[in-house]
Amino acid sequence: MKEIEENGIKIIGDDVITKKSNAFYNKDRANERTLNVQLIKLLASKNLIKYGSIGLDLLSATGIRGIRLFLESGVFNDFILNDIKTSKVIEHNLKINNLNLKVESKDARKLIIGKFDYIDIDPFGSPLSYLSAAILNSKLGTILGITATDTAALYGSAPKAAIRKYFAQTLKTSYYNEEGLRILLYNIERIANIYNFSVEPICYLVEKHYLRVYVRLTKYRRKEIGYIYQCINCPNRSFEECKKCDVCGGEMKRIGPLWLETTINKDITRNLSNYLVSENYPYSTYFLKEQNEIAIPWYFTTDEIAKYEKKPEKKLTLYLKFGNPTPLNPKGFKTTLSFKEILSLTNSG
Numbered sequence: 001m002k003e004i005e006e007n008g009i010k011i012i013g014d015d016v017i018t019k020k021s022n023a024f025y026n027k028d029r030a031n032e033r034t035l036n037v038q039l040i041k042l043l044a045s046k047n048l049i050k051y052g053s054i055g056l057d058l059l060s061a062t063g064i065r066g067i068r069l070f071l072e073s074g075v076f077n078d079f080i081l082n083d084i085k086t087s088k089v090i091e092h093n094l095k096i097n098n099l100n101l102k103v104e105s106k107d108a109r110k111l112i113i114g115k116f117d118y119i120d121i122d123p124f125g126s127p128l129s130y131l132s133a134a135i136l137n138s139k140l141g142t143i144l145g146i147t148a149t150d151t152a153a154l155y156g157s158a159p160k161a162a163i164r165k166y167f168a169q170t171l172k173t174s175y176y177n178e179e180g181l182r183i184l185l186y187n188i189e190r191i192a193n194i195y196n197f198s199v200e201p202i203c204y205l206v207e208k209h210y211l212r213v214y215v216r217l218t219k220y221r222r223k224e225i226g227y228i229y230q231c232i233n234c235p236n237r238s239f240e241e242c243k244k245c246d247v248c249g250g251e252m253k254r255i256g257p258l259w260l261e262t263t264i265n266k267d268i269t270r271n272l273s274n275y276l277v278s279e280n281y282p283y284s285t286y287f288l289k290e291q292n293e294i295a296i297p298w299y300f301t302t303d304e305i306a307k308y309e310k311k312p313e314k315k316l317t318l319y320l321k322f323g324n325p326t327p328l329n330p331k332g333f334k335t336t337l338s339f340k341e342i343l344s345l346t347n348s349g
């Protein structure tokens with residue numbers, strides 16, 4: 001059996017059992033797991049998770065995430081690794097790393113075994129069917145790391161799937177990945193509410209077909225959940241319910257419900273960003289932008305404005321006097337200004 005090494009930890013792939021290719025053992029996923037480790041270390045230094053915590057990886061595959069969090073963060077006293085198919089691989093991987101952690105091989109939707117400080121939910125596709133079990137294994141303050149890869153539903157390309165799975169109306173927008181991020185957060189909050197919890201977002205990592213959020217469970221508190229109204233002909237959008245666009249007269253379509261509050265903890269993202277920059281780490285520029293996030297549920301892109309104006313595309317830097325760049329799109333900026341205001345300010349000399 002072929003062994004792979006990730007940050008000095010030996011593993012064999014779960015393809016031994018699943019016969020699927022090991023897409024999860026590429027450099028991006030390894031970097032993303034490193035980020036997971038660094039974030040947990042930072043949360044412990046800020047007392048948002050205690051040293052001596054117990055972790056649960058509901059969908060472990062090879063176990064590499066739980067093993068790395070256990071060995072590298074210095075935060076966990078114990079970590080339970082579960083996977084419905086690959087427990088033999090996980091057991092093998094624990095053995096070759098001289099570790100003695102508990103392995104479960106249950107359906108994650110039915111695994112209710114304790115109250116954990118950290119729970120990881122990293123499925124193929126939507127995480128929603130695992131969230132109730134995750135929350136039943138949680139307590140006040142539990143940190144959840146949640147992945148969604150069903151981006152067709154979340155990003156507006158599969159609107160029927162979005163209604164069925166996420167109870168939300170979607171639209172293909174220029175800010176499709178922010179739309180997806182906020183629909184996912186709304187759904188996590190909705191399920192947490194059933195159990196009298198709310199969630200506080202800590203940070204997010206959104207890549208092409210991969211969306212990951214970290215949230216902390218708090219006491220129930222009413223959150224800003226609502227809608228966006230988006231013109232189907234031009235970049236104009238609004239929080240106000242409206243049928244007709246006040247820029248071009250086009251039809252306004254409703255998107256949501258979605259999460260309208262901030263998607264980050266500013267202090268954590270600033271510290272994470274400083275660390276990543278100092279280590280010259282792959283996500284450093286991403287988090288430099290994320291730490292300046294403002295609670296506006298969309299961004300504008302330079303190309304959508306150029307297309308509307310029928311003029312050559314202007315550089316992003318020109319628009320940064322109105323707001324901040326977003327990590328979600330190299331051509332995107334976030335601003336509290338309306339589309340009408342952006343147009344008049346960019347064309348007034």
Ligand SMILES: C[S@@+](CC[C@H](N)C(=O)[O-])C[C@H]1O[C@@H](n2cnc3c(N)ncnc32)[C@H](O)[C@@H]1O
Nearest residue numbers: 024059060061065083084085107108122123124
């Ligand atoms: C995307 S992989 C997990 C990757 C892993 N967290 C990592 O960082 O490498 C998803 C895993 O979920 C497991 N799985 C799928 N449905 C499950 C279920 N109902 N209960 C438990 N495990 C399940 C699959 O066997 C697969 O190994």
